Amino acid sequence: MKEDKVKTFENILRKHHLKVTLPRLKVLENIFNKDTATSQPELEKSIGKDIDRVTLYRVLNIFEEKGIIHKIFDLHGTATYALCSPQCTTHQHHDEHVHFSCSICNSIYCLQEIKLPEISTPPGFSINQVAISAIGICNKCKSLKAASIS
Amino acid sequence: MKEDKVKTFENILRKHHLKVTLPRLKVLENIFNKDTATSQPELEKSIGKDIDRVTLYRVLNIFEEKGIIHKIFDLHGTATYALCSPQCTTHQHHDEHVHFSCSICNSIYCLQEIKLPEISTPPGFSINQVAISAIGICNKCKSLKAASIS
DNA sequence: TTAAGTGCAAAATCTTTGCAAATGT
């Protein structure tokens, strides 16, 4: 693990009053290294058995509670995790970006750059947060498809 | 069960080449009678043990395959089901309405009346479907809250 | 030093599968 990255991860942990431990650094590293949201099974595979499965669950849960990562369900209902934006806090998440789910590879991308539309609120309801999921084919699967045709 | 409703449910089943059986009618009735999307455990409770849990799972799965119901995940990742719009087919769902999740009672409402916003597609991706979830407080929980204050 | 975090075993859930019996057309 690169030294500067370790420092960054350590700072994230300290900011949330969490002790700096190997499992937590490993989880942060592995989530950070992917450009798509990662599920518990994927993390288990990529981290290897350096850390216990139960610990992995516990780390993911506490990271979500603290607002370090946010949970997104993929098309099959499996929980996946991605880093939160810096303004997330323990009690309020601010991850109101579009989540793109690829129907071929099942990957989830957090598309920060797309601006969110306004949703009109029906009478009697109040809306605190809007979650937008776009479902389609991601850029990687599209190029694979194009390659297989040509 | 009312006679005319039974006829409607029977027609739905026949339209999809499914045999008319008691478990299937019960599931249709119970989903139809709720104004919010219903989870497997809720259905199990409301149907009672007239039908087996495994049958319930199987009925829900085949209904979803056939496009009779659609699956929505609630805030805790539990699958919930609601009736599809009539233009849904086996291979293509057309349920692009807003799903409202109440953060108090965890209910999910299909808000057919809200018009969907346009989402701009990032380069390299293609979007087939957009799912919008609004998270907030539903009308029932709002009035409960108001009542408890006054 | 000590509160927080980890690992292991075991339990609790949730969902699917195999197969014989029952049922709809």
Next chain:
DNA sequence: ACATTTGCAAAGATTTTGCACTTAA
């Protein structure tokens, strides 16, 4: 009659809990 559907038992998968040991601060 016969393919489909159901119910039961059992397996598989996923997630949580309890508790003793370890470790960061």
